[in-house]
Amino acid sequence: MKGSLPILQEDAAGSCGPVQMNISSSSEQPEAFGGNAACITLGCAKNQVDSEVMIGxxxxxxxxxxxxxxEADVAIVNTxxxxxSAVEESIDCILDISELxxxxxxxxxxxxxxMVERYKGDLKSELPEVDTFLTTDQVLEVAxxxxxxxxxxxxxxSSQRPYFLYDESTPRILSSSTFTAYVKISEGCDRPCSFCIIPQLRGAMRSRTVDSVVHEVQQLAQQGVHEVNLIGQDLTAxxxxxKTQELSTLLSRLxxxxxxxxxRLLYAYPLGIDEQLLQTIASHPSICTYLDFPLQHASLSVLRAMKRPLGKYAPKEIVSFVRSHVPQMELRTTFIVGFPGExxxxxxxxxxxxRDSHFTSVGIFEFSPEEGTxxxxxxxxxPPEERTKRRDYLMKVQQECVFASNNRRIGEKYDVLLEGQHEESDLLLSGRAHYQAPEVDGQIIxxxxxxxxxxxxGDMVRVEITETAGYDLIGKIIATEI
Ligand code: SF4
Incomplete structure (x- = not known):
């Protein structure tokens, strides 16, 4: 039926914008006596989970x-x-909403x-338009x-470091769809990376229990979720x-x-990747053979200055180590360029x-000298212009590599989670395979x-890849009973 309009039946959820929450109509809404509330999320998926808890x-x-x-009586901007650059975006968003x-x-x-954690007491005088500021420990006080x-x-x-961590009993409403969810398994970070302010903003590393995460994922599965992306600042910790390493246990239980x-595992600090974890991923069918591990650089001297030890491995060796245990592992990584002294x-x-590592996906970011790091x-x-030049150059390199790797996928067949109509045409559908995380990786058209x-x-279908489209792939549905 090439060229005809695929008819997509709506399940409970609409499609999702990256900023405003899109609340599924299946989220049973009790009688509203407080008015309407809306939440705008900026930043990462970890913030998105906090927004979903506040909305719950x-x-x-x-x-x-x-x-x-x-339409809202109450609006939250989760910054x-x-x-x-993210702080500036947050302030612009707050000023826009304050017009309402x-x-x-x-x-x-x-x-x-x-942003509230970063500037705390200064904000009241700087942003008088805002009625209330909530720290990351006050998520449950939003009502x-x-x-x-x-x-x-x-x-x-307060000078106390943040300590809040949600669990399976915390109210939460999914905001992106009814079939995919982020699950935050830990919060905070104990690593000393010299460019990063997150440990100051999110506090010390604290993990949920294995049982708590398993219970939450069971609840999500009962609600119709098919795909769970595990997140935290440092998953491998x-x-x-x-005083235990429980990621493998958690994956087996899930x-x-x-x-x-x-x-799917997002944000796995490379130092914690060991044989047991790789064997666990390889031997459990529902665990995607996909690893998002931020390497940040290839040069050992830059990594030393970043305070990012790789233990017994150099970056090349850790890639070989992973592939020697799980040859089919799809690797996503990120690099920071323009670090001082590079x-x-x-x-x-x-x-x-x-060029040598054949990553599935690579993010390249310019170093930003953040106050307090x-x-x-x-x-x-x-200098900033040199940082940009280096980033642009390496972006072209990674583009060549990813496009070449996409070409090798023509003729391959993948299970694909259907997400909806393609944003550019009602004549196309879009979905993702196991190696494509939401929002950060390409998709299958x-x-x-x-x-x-x-x-x-939300259906899972079998797709044969027929062409490439830049970072994306194009294919046809060849089976639906999978
Ligand atoms: S591991 Fe990640 S969150 Fe932790 S300090 Fe390093 S870059 Fe920041």
Whole structure:
């Protein structure tokens, strides 16, 4: 049926924008007596989970949840504070939303998230438009924050490091779809990376229990979720705060004790990748053979300055180590370029490493000297325009490599999770294979269906790849009973 319009039956959820929450109509909304509430999320998937918890708390407190902030009586802006550019984006968003207060529609503006942790007490005077600031420890206090007279504990003045961690009993409403979910298995980080401010913003590493994560994933599976992406600042340290390494145990339990089709690991710090973890991934069918491990550089001298030890491995060796145990492992990584002291030779080494390693996906970021980090005060800072030049150059290299690797996938067949109609055309569908994480990786575009199957968002189908389209692939559905 090439060229005809694939009819996509709606399941409970609509498609999702990256910023505003899209609340599924299957999220049973109790009678609303508090008014309408909306949440805008900036930053990463970890922040998205916090937003979903706040929206769950507000729904239980009697608010109707809306994805249209212009209809809201209460709006939350859940900010990012990782980089200066993210802080600026957060402030712009807060100022935009505060305009709705002037028209009288919006009653209460709440600001939460990492920017609040970063600037804490300074914010009240800098942003008087905001009614209440919530620290990351006050996620569960969001309903009280809607009442200007409620005496919230003033953690903005506290020097205590964040400690909050949600669990399976915490209210939560999924915001992106009914069939995929992020599950935060830990919070905070104990690593000393010299460029990173996250440990100051999110506190020390603390892990949920294996049982808590398994129970949450069981609940999600009962709700119709097929795909779970495990997240945390440092997944491979899961359990370290209890003096154990429990990531392998968790993966085995998720495979045997839940009905989830795909479990994917995001943000695995390379140092914690060991034989047991790789064998666990390889031997449990629902655990995707996909590893997102941020290597950050190939040059040992840059890695030393970043305070990113790789233990007994050099970057090349850790890639070989992973592939020697799981040859089919799809590897995603990220690099930071323009770090203080980085030389032209370091860039050449990184380029060669990218060319040799056949990564499935590579993110390249410019170093940002963030106030409060050690790296911001290191000598030999690279000028911003040179950082951009190095990033642009390496982006072209990784593009060549990813496009070549995509070409090798023509003729391959993958199970694909159907996500909906393609954003550029109603004549196309889009979905993802096991090696494509939501939002960060490419996707599979479907332009043909064999037989008379009527596609449904959230279905798992078999797709044969026929062409490439840049970072994406194009294919046809060849089977639906998988
Ligand atoms: S491991 Fe990640 S979150 Fe932790 S300090 Fe390093 S870069 Fe930051």
């Amino acid at each position: 708390v507000l729904r239980n407190a009697g608010y109707a949840i809306t994805s249209n902030v212009e 990012c504070g990782f980089l200066q 207060k002037k028209s009288g529609r919006l009653r209460t503006l709440i600001v939460s998230g990492c 009280n924050a809607t009442d200007a007279t409620h005496p919230l504990s003033d953690l903005l003045q 899961f359990g370290a705060d209890r 495979d045997t004790d839940t009905d989830i089709s795909w479990v 030389t032209e030779d370091d860039i050449t080494e990184l380029e060669q490493f990218i 050690d790296a911001a005060t290191l000598p030999n800072q690279i 479907i332009n043909d269906i064999e037989g008379d199957y009527v596609p449904v968002r």
